[in-house]
Amino acid sequence: xxxxxxxxxxxLEQLGYAQTAAxxxxxxxQAAIAMVNEDRPTPRARHIDIQHFAxxxxxKRSIVTLQHIPGVINLSDAATTPLGWxxxxxxxxxxxxxxxxxxx
Numbered sequence: 001x002x003x004x005x006x007x008x009x010x011x012l013e014q015l016g017y018a019q020t021a022a023x024x025x026x027x028x029x030q031a032a033i034a035m036v037n038e039d040r041p042t043p044r045a046r047h048i049d050i051q052h053f054a055x056x057x058x059x060k061r062s063i064v065t066l067q068h069i070p071g072v073i074n075l076s077d078a079a080t081t082p083l084g085w086x087x088x089x090x091x092x093x094x095x096x097x098x099x100x101x102x103x104x
Contacts, residue, residue, distance in 0.1 A: 001025055002055055002064050009063065022062040026069040028077070033066045 002025060009019045027033055036055045058064050071077055078091035 002058060005064055006058065022059075022065045024065050024067050026074070027066050028069050028071045028074045030068055033068055036066050 005023045005025065009023065013019060036059055038056070055064065055066075059066070071081070072087065075091050075095055077083060078088055078095065083091070
């Protein structure tokens, strides 16, 4: 997702739309956020090759920032995580454009 953000930001720059603030990426994995916010690999991630820490550099350069989003309101969970029927229905309805309909 961050590579796509970086690409889209470059296109917007070329079109004359200056990107002054970092783009926020919503992540429901707090361990991933901690790994990016560290200036070095965390002890549990020392096996990961250093080339995969580009997000740390992009965060320092204010290209992206990571922000936590609880799984209960993370719409992408409906496509990537096995959910109970209530949460799945809530996410799918929201993805289809039904907002604020508490009766469904």
